[in-house]
Amino acid sequence: MSLAYAILATLASEPASGYDLAKKFDTSVGFFWQASHQQIYRELNKLEEKEWIEAETVFQEGRPNKKVYTLTTLGKQKMIEWIAKPGKISRHKEEVLVKLFAGYLVPPRILIRELERHRQLHLRQLEKYKGMQQKYFANPPSLDFPSKCQYLSLRQGIRYEHDYVGWCEEAISLLQEDLSS
Amino acid sequence: MSLAYAILATLASEPASGYDLAKKFDTSVGFFWQASHQQIYRELNKLEEKEWIEAETVFQEGRPNKKVYTLTTLGKQKMIEWIAKPGKISRHKEEVLVKLFAGYLVPPRILIRELERHRQLHLRQLEKYKGMQQKYFANPPSLDFPSKCQYLSLRQGIRYEHDYVGWCEEAISLLQEDLSS
DNA sequence: CAGAGCATGTAAGAGGTTACATGATTAC
DNA sequence: GTAATCATGTAACCTCTTACATGCTCTG
Numbered sequence: 001m002s003l004a005y006a007i008l009a010t011l012a013s014e015p016a017s018g019y020d021l022a023k024k025f026d027t028s029v030g031f032f033w034q035a036s037h038q039q040i041y042r043e044l045n046k047l048e049e050k051e052w053i054e055a056e057t058v059f060q061e062g063r064p065n066k067k068v069y070t071l072t073t074l075g076k077q078k079m080i081e082w083i084a085k086p087g088k089i090s091r092h093k094e095e096v097l098v099k100l101f102a103g104y105l106v107p108p109r110i111l112i113r114e115l116e117r118h119r120q121l122h123l124r125q126l127e128k129y130k131g132m133q134q135k136y137f138a139n140p141p142s143l144d145f146p147s148k149c150q151y152l153s154l155r156q157g158i159r160y161e162h163d164y165v166g167w168c169e170e171a172i173s174l175l176q177e178d179l180s181s
Numbered sequence: 182m183s184l185a186y187a188i189l190a191t192l193a194s195e196p197a198s199g200y201d202l203a204k205k206f207d208t209s210v211g212f213f214w215q216a217s218h219q220q221i222y223r224e225l226n227k228l229e230e231k232e233w234i235e236a237e238t239v240f241q242e243g244r245p246n247k248k249v250y251t252l253t254t255l256g257k258q259k260m261i262e263w264i265a266k267p268g269k270i271s272r273h274k275e276e277v278l279v280k281l282f283a284g285y286l287v288p289p290r291i292l293i294r295e296l297e298r299h300r301q302l303h304l305r306q307l308e309k310y311k312g313m314q315q316k317y318f319a320n321p322p323s324l325d326f327p328s329k330c331q332y333l334s335l336r337q338g339i340r341y342e343h344d345y346v347g348w349c350e351e352a353i354s355l356l357q358e359d360l361s362s
Numbered sequence: 363c364a365g366a367g368c369a370t371g372t373a374a375g376a377g378g379t380t381a382c383a384t385g386a387t388t389a390c
Numbered sequence: 391g392t393a394a395t396c397a398t399g400t401a402a403c404c405t406c407t408t409a410c411a412t413g414c415t416c417t418g
Binding site for chain 2: 105149
Binding site: 017018019022037038041042060063064065066067 | 367368369370371372
């Protein structure tokens, strides 16, 4: 059900087509929710049927026409109700940790190599987020309420990636003691 | 596919029944991978068919019989191959952040209340993990290789929860400035 | 003229959730 | 006697991923 609300949340700030949404799910909204274009188009049809959003076809020259979706009053109301409703704690799934859990089956250097790879992937993500922070949210206390909300989403991403990199380093250095075997 | 490997990883350390596995997915393995008993039983059948695991029925008095699963040589080999194969970065989905992203639709106090709830849930989780760390992994450098691997999984959980609590506090204190509206 | 970007979809299958179903024993 | 624990499953449904499918324009 959360995908529906992630779409509504995005449409709340401005109307968008399925294609636009797919792009946002690769960047901004993508910090905390991912969805492929296939999922998005399917969900948009469902939401339109329920009349939480409405579509307007925009004719374009030199480009395919697009259907631009807008949040309806009903949709906005449903979004507000959902925000106010206490939510469950999100448990995350980490493939690397599954590997590590049975990591004693392979020589430590294999694990270290994989952890090093992940360290670099997360480091790259961290740099990207930090760049965005500097560019769009230079002075947090001066932001208006809507911007603060989105700034705090980005802050989560930054903290998470920073911490992940730290954990990789801790893990690598502990495993290095067993490198002889 | 990862659920299969999460089960194999668990069976690698000791044979277990579906019921035993379900319990572990609520505790230790549950730090980084969650699964319901329905999923587990379905997956166990698939893995038995592929001969990655094998079952032995254990007759019990006063209790229902159980099927205890063991990793086969093939299963162990598949697990080792999977560990060595470079994996993708796991992106996490955070419902609270979807709420925050459209959080300007509701008064700040609603958001603060929800963030406070999550702060407490994660704090409780953190205390639980810290307790486990003290109990089972008091002196990390002295641990053997297999224990180190499992210790590092727990460390991730601890870091994650600690950081999450920190983010909640940061978010709450920033939003408190808008509390008048 | 090749490749990237715009724009929208279908179909199959894997993964995951919720509800239903049974039945014995043990602890309070 | 009520609830929790042990033990295993089926069925329906929803969500998510991967692959396939089309066709136009703009940039290099």
